[in-house]
Amino acid sequence: MTTKNTSGPLAGIKVLELGTLIAGPFCARMLAEFGAEVIKVESPDGGDPIRKWRVLKDGTSLWWSVQSRNKKSLTLNMKHAQGREIARKLALEADIIIENYRPGVLEKWDLGYEQLKAVDASTIMVRLSGFGQTGPMKDLPGFGAIGESMGGLRYVSGHADRPPVRVGVSIGDSVAALHGVIGAMMALRHRDATGGKLKGEGQMVDVALYESVFNLMESLVPEFDHAGVVRERTGGSLPGIVPSNTYTTKDGENIVIAGNGDAIFKRLVLAMGRIDLAGNPELERNDGRVKHTQMIDDAIQAWCDTQTIDSALDVLKAADVPAGKIYSVRDMMTDPQFLARDMFEQHQFADGTPVKLPAISPKLSATPGHTKWLGPTLGQHNDEVLRSLGYSADAIAAMKQDGVL
Known part of the structure; x- marks a missing residue:
């Protein structure tokens, strides 16, 4: 009988998350769920905007409790030189850096891939952006909705006699996040095969939202190129596959x-x-x-x-x-298959209020994912993280006074 290791398969892996909202944080979330130590850098001025998205409890999004579970929250003012210095120290310690700023932002902060690679050739950086790090559109803002549109998903979604519709979740961001996870794992495997953290070869994982969506589009390209067929909206049916x-x-x-x-x-x-x-x-x-x-x-x-x-x-x-x-969430919560597969986890907020979260997927037989804590309060781990970098209590207090944290 296999003994389960609840520390997770990524135990010992350090991840620095530089980003907000969905794609980058979802990518880091999955690594955190499977044991990686994820330090999420947030602005002291309110933190990640997703803290205020959708349904709130006591002023904080319920989504936050899932999207940032198992992460450590560190507030850093990246406009402050000392804030950038701390971020750079963390980046050079990390096994994986995940970021979803516009191309060029990290370079201004001396945190770009090439800048870090010059110091540590084993650096692995996952960069998620609307249009990738190159090309004529690289500097444009690109949210998931734009990626879904440009990548082809919106065009084929809905009924032929009506405008295209969106999927009811931020699918473009989430698909990009999954591509980021896959890329990070492949880069980590390559680094381990070439000498590990000390001597191995790192790399940049360049994930564009529109390309991640485009990657899902099945036979779209060869059908058009070879047969001139443009796949159109067909409502609830799957075209060419009947019934x-x-x-x-x-x-x-x-x-x-x-x-x-x-x-x-x-x-x-x-x-x-x-x-x-x-x-x-x-x-x-x-x-x-x-x-x-x-x-x-x-x-x-x-x-x-x-x-x-x-x-x-x-x-x-x-x-x-x-x-x-076709299930609503109400159907899922009482469905025997969901329940048999333990697809809901029971937790509680700091005030003791119970809350269910979706269980972690995929299910690994020996090293499954595990929820250690819900999304942290803003700056909850400031002292812990800074002490690990060698800062004293007096230095931390001074940084708080100076607006670094």
């Missing part, structure tokens, strides 16, 4: 049915009582079904019109057809 769509049951619930495998399609239509469709040779393969997409969707919707969500799911489960209700 895969969203349907409505008679009790008003939405159900996704993915009957696009050849054998699955046959099981689906037989479960619906449509022997005629099951025996139609034109529908045996996906390329044939694509020509009859509307007819097939109409047939499935007609069947759903006779079913409740529960009865439809029961029939499709028995037929081994992939199908699912």
